[in-house]
Amino acid sequence: MNLIDTHAHVYVDEFEADTTEILQRARAAGVSKILMPAIDRATHTVLLALEAKHPDLCVSMMGLHPCSVKENYKEELQAASKLLASREFIAVGEIGLDFYWDKTFVKEQVDAFHQQLDWALQYDIPVSIHSRSAMDECIEIVAQHQQGKLKGVFHCFSGNEVQAKRIIDLGFHLGIGGVVSFKNSGLDKAIANIPIKNMVLETDAPYLAPVPFRGKRNEPAYLKYVVEKLSSIFSLGIDEVANETTANAEKLFGVGQGIKN
Numbered sequence: 694m695n696l697i698d699t700h701a702h703v704y705v706d707e708f709e710a711d712t713t714e715i716l717q718r719a720r721a722a723g724v725s726k727i728l729m730p731a732i733d734r735a736t737h738t739v740l741l742a743l744e745a746k747h748p749d750l751c752v753s754m755m756g757l758h759p760c761s762v763k764e765n766y767k768e769e770l771q772a773a774s775k776l777l778a779s780r781e782f783i784a785v786g787e788i789g790l791d792f793y794w795d796k797t798f799v800k801e802q803v804d805a806f807h808q809q810l811d812w813a814l815q816y817d818i819p820v821s822i823h824s825r826s827a828m829d830e831c832i833e834i835v836a837q838h839q840q841g842k843l844k845g846v847f848h849c850f851s852g853n854e855v856q857a858k859r860i861i862d863l864g865f866h867l868g869i870g871g872v873v874s875f876k877n878s879g880l881d882k883a884i885a886n887i888p889i890k891n892m893v894l895e896t897d898a899p900y901l902a903p904v905p906f907r908g909k910r911n912e913p914a915y916l917k918y919v920v921e922k923l924s925s926i927f928s929l930g931i932d933e934v935a936n937e938t939t940a941n942a943e944k945l946f947g948v949g950q951g952i953k954n
C-alpha cells in the first residue's frame with residue numbers, strides 16, 4: 694500500500710520524544726510522503742529541521758495558520774513570505790478561517806487568507822485550507838481568487854454535501870481524515886455521492902485520531918483506518934482507495950511518481 698498523508702504536524706512537541714519511531718511506523722504502514730503544514734514563526738525552525746532530516750518522507754508547506762493571526766499578523770506574514778521566496782515549498786498552508794475559538798481577529802484572518810491565496814497563485818502551488826465554523830466564508834473567498842488556476846485541499850473537511858459539491862466545483866479537493874470514522878459525524882453521508890477523485894487522505898496528526906484511537910494522539914500510520922472507512926463507504930477495495938487517493942495527492946501536490954505541475 695502506498696499512501697500520502699497530506700496534512701500532519703509531525704514536527705510539534707507531541708512527537709518530540711519519539712519522532713523516529715513515528716516515522717518508522719508510518720513507512721511500515723505504507724506512508725510514502727507526509728506533507729507538513731506550517732503554523733507560525735514559533736515552529737518554523739522545527740518544521741524545516743525535520744524536513745531536512747527526512748527529505749524523502751517529510752515535505753514542508755509554508756503559511757500562517759488562522760489561529761495564529763493576532764495583532765502581529767503582518768510580521769508573521771512577512772516571515773512566511775520571506776521563506777516562500779527563499780526556496781521551493783510544496784504548498785501554501787495552512788491558511789484559512791477559524792471562527793470557532795475566537796472571533797477577535799476575524800478581519801485580520803480574512804486579510805491574511807486573501808494575501809496567502811495570492812501567494813499560491815504567484816508561486817503556482819496548491820493551498821491547504823483550514824476552515825472551522827467558517828466553511829461558507831472560506832468557500833466564498835476561494836471563489837473570489839479562483840481564476841482557473843488556484844488548487845488545493847479543504848483540509849479536514851467536515852461540511853455537508855452542498856458544501857462538498859461547491860468545493861469540488863471550484864476544482865478543489867476534500868481532505869478526509871479521522872472524522873469520517875467518528876460515529877454521528879455525518880461525514881460518511883456528506884461525501885457518499887462525491888467522486889473519490891476529489892479526495893485526498895490526511896491525519897491532521899497529532900489531532901483527530903480515527904476510531905479505534907479516537908481521543909488519543911494521532912500519527913500518520915493511522916491513515917489505514919481512514920482508508921478502511923472509505924473502502925466501506927464507497928464499496929471499493931482497500932487497494933483501490935489507496936491507489937486512487939494517492940494518485941490524487943501526487944497530481945495535486947506534484948509528489949511521488951507524479952511530475953511536478
Ligand SMILES: [Zn+2]
Binds near residue numbers: 700702730823897
Ligand atoms: Zn493542521
